[in-house]
């Protein structure tokens with residue numbers, strides 16, 4: 457997978473050189489190309505923002521540098537033989553990121569991320585981008601960040617860990633709870649007793665059917681308490697009558 461990231465702070469993405477993603481890049485599973493929006497300005501101050509039409513606080517990101525940068529990004533995608541690139545724009549006003557969406561993005565050959573700052577990017581940038589690309593405005597939660605960089609790191613990590621060869625144990629990726637539509641239940645490791653706290657007996661029993669049943673019940677109970685709407689969103693018949701009653 458090829459990932460292009462457009463930002464005024466490309467150094468924000470140094471973490472992508474490290475560990476999980478760093479190894480994936482070394483293996484050629486993932487290729488990340490950073491674009492500095494200021495490289496596509498033409499004034500001495502490399503201006504990327506201006507005051508908002510209609511007044512109001514803060515600044516809006518100017519369309520021209522974005523247009524030129526996304527043209528260059530798109531030209532690179534074309535050079536790589538990708539005809540229908542997907543542009544992801546992290547924004548508080550976007551659709552909430554889900555594991556389903558991360559799985560969908562992981563199937564894409566090419567992703568681009570537009571990192572907004574200030575009060576946002578001039579809307580015409582997205583309108584123009586939609587003329588040439590699929591564009592998705594994505595939220596990682598109901599709160600406001602100073603810019604799209606942290607959200608892009610979150611989305612890239614959620615997607616990259618689904619790529620074959622990125623996470624050592626692929627099984628831990630495919631059967632993790634959100635993949636099943638539930639929250640992860642509790643996990644334990646040695647010692648069996650720690651500060652007087654014991655590991656649940658069933659996990660030491662070696663009875664794998666009972667362990668699987670207990671783990672699923674824990675996930676369902678936790679989901680019912682913390683995120684009941686996830687249970688409502690499960691496909692009909694996902695829970696046995698016994699599990700429904702938990």
Ligand SMILES: COC(=O)COc1cccc(COC(=O)c2cn[nH]c2)c1
Pocket residue numbers: 545546547548571572573574575576577578582593594595596597598599600601602603604605607
């Ligand atoms: C059209 O899109 C834009 O203009 C994006 O502009 C901005 C402006 C400020 C901050 C951000 C970053 O996204 C979030 O804060 C965010 C995403 N998820 N939850 C919070 C993006």
